[in-house]
Amino acid sequence: MKRTVSAALAALSCLVILSGCGTMKTSWRDTKKLYRSYINTDPTIDFSEQGISDKGLQRLASLLMPVDERLMGLLRVIGSQDTPPESDWAQQLLSSHDWLSGVAVIDTSGAVVSQAPTASLRPLDFSGLLEFADRYKTRKMGAQVKTDEFGTVVMVAAPYFKENEWAGLVVAFFDPRNLVRFSPEPDALVVLSTDGLVWPGGSGQGEALAGLKWAEMLKGGVQGEVASGGGQYVWQARYLGQLEMVYLTDVREARAKKPEPPKAAPVPTPEPSPADVSPTAAPNP
Structure with missing residues (x-):
């Protein structure tokens, strides 16, 4: 140099x-x-690089991110509440997460200590969440997906403690329809879990997709592709307590679209050259 x-x-x-x-x-x-x-070389930027190049993955990301961000935000809030919450805490949680159906505080026997709202149109049984007591004692979360004649409900449980001993659970529960509405196209998104189908989407393939051997498929990774009913689905999984939630979408149409031509880098404006200076003739002696 x-x-x-x-x-x-x-x-x-x-x-x-x-x-x-x-x-x-x-x-x-x-x-x-x-x-x-x-000597003074200008750095170059590759404007053609756009991160994820797979149009199918881009499609899935755009559909799931508004949903997943809200769900992960809920986990952070209830996961940080490791003491018995006051009633105003539950009301604030419902106000800041208006897609929730309610919040319940239960003890280690499953008895409801408090609940907001106090009256619920749907009877809920939280006893299934107590099966994960070993997780709660190590300050891990649990979750359950239940479907009955009233529809599907997702329950997420975080442990609370008294004198450093596990004393019960804070349970936030919601109807998945209220959460997936934040996706730009809810019908294009399928959500399932290792407990069963969460949201079928509008493709009519929700049940068939939920019936696949996900326990085996998820051993190989958290992302992949699967064919069902003539569709080609890209999927992405993440943990919700001990459950794995899986987001899927059919990517045939997204991948069939012709890619837009890359934007050219801006052409730098040439600097003006210095003025041409003529030499001054020396005076005659």
Whole structure:
């Protein structure tokens, strides 16, 4: 690098001294080009790189992110409440997460200590969540998906403690229809879990997809593709307590679209060359 710099500067000096007035302008341009090429090189940016290039994965990400972000936000809030919450805490949680159906505080026997709202149109049985007591004692969360004549409900449980001993659960529960509405196209999104179907979407393939051997498929990774009913589904999984939630969408149409031509990098405006200076004739003696 030092040799290149020295050579370039030497070339510049020689050009200044030896060039005639008529070639001064051309020589300056050549020298400036040499300077930019080897001494003060401009960094280049690849404007064609857009991160995920798979149109199918881009499609899935756009559908699931508004849903998943809200769900993960809920986990952070209830996961940080490790003492018995006050009633106003539950009301604040429902206000900030208006897609929730309710919040219940239960003890280790499953008895409801408090609940908001106090009256529920749907009878709920939280006893199934107590099966994960070993998780709660190590401050891990649990979850359950239940479907009955009233529809599907998702329950997420976080443990609370008294004198550092597990004393019960804070359970947030919701109808998945209230959560998937945040997706730009809820009918294009399928949500299932290792407990069963959560949201069937509008393709009519929800039940068939939920019936696949997900316990085996999820051993191989958290992302993949699967064919069902003539569709090609890309899926992404994440943990919800001990459950794995899986988001899927049919990507045939997204991948069939022709990609838009990449935007060209802006062309830099050339700097104006210095004015051509004519030498001043020496006065006659």
